[in-house]
Amino acid sequence: MFYRPETGHGLPHNPFNAIVTPRPIGWISTRGADGQDNLAxxxxxxAVAYFxxxxxxxxxxxxxxxxxxKDSVAQIRDTGVFCVNIVEYAARDAMNATSAPFPAGTDEFAEAGIAKADCDTIDCPRVADAPANLECKLTQIVQLPGEANFAVFGEVTGVHMRDDCLVDGIFDVRTYxxxxxxxxxxxxxxSEVFSLKRPGT
Structure with a gap:
């Protein structure tokens, strides 16, 4: 089968999402200029760069x-910071609960019963018991083709790692x-991890 996106695929659901998989989930927390917290x-x-x-x-x-x-981008525009919280399998239901279309000003941490903690380098909440949190300073927001498509880029200014996820000096995804x-x-x-040595290394 071949289709052009502009003319449609004729299928019951858009296959594009299923083709580009698996995709990591960025659980984005923000704090508005009015002090209202958000999580989605x-x-x-x-990740897009190392240094x-x-x-x-x-x-x-x-x-x-x-x-x-949406709320996340609107608050980042106002404050210039956000936090990426890494999602583990054990938090799947809580993560899903925060995807609901709550009205602006709703604290999804409270709605989903998620413990929050303050970030260290930015004025923003984070998911307290996430495997890792990436505190970020906004570098740019790029408007992409399409009415509401925005790409948000940030520089990581602080990293939290849960102690049980560090094994022999390595952040080990098998732990969570x-x-x-x-x-x-x-x-x-x-649930399965294997290593491949890159040629020339």
Whole structure:
């Protein structure tokens, strides 16, 4: 089968999400200029550079009470900071609960019963018991083609790692089973890890 996105695929659901998988989930926490906390998952997320360490996530829809975007991007525009919380399999239901379309000003930490802690390098909350948290300073927001598509880039200014995830000096994903997004409403968790030596190293 071949299709052009502009003319449609004719399938019951968009296959694009299922083709580009698995995708790590950036559980983005923000604090608005008014002090209101927000937490929401984004599956268009990844690390993009080592030195300095940088990450990105993309928001692809809007809410009527936020105009052209969603709560996360709106608050980052105002404050210039955000935190990426890494999602483990054990937190799957809590993560999913924070994806609900709450009105602006709702604290998803409270709605989903998630413990929060303050970040160290930025004025922002973080998921207290996440395997890792990446405190980020906004570097740029890029408007992509499409009405509500924004890519948010940030430089990592602080890193939290849960003690039990450090094994012999290595941040070991086998200790917490990272949660990843598949297509449609499907997710997967990483339970098998293997190593490949890169040629020339």
């Amino acid at each position: 998952p984004y599956s268009f997320f990844n 300095p360490p940088q990450v990105m996530f993309a928001s692809t829809s809007a809410k009527p009470d936020r105009g052209d975007t 089973r990272p949660l990843s997004r598949m297509g449609y409403q499907d997710y997967t968790s990483i």
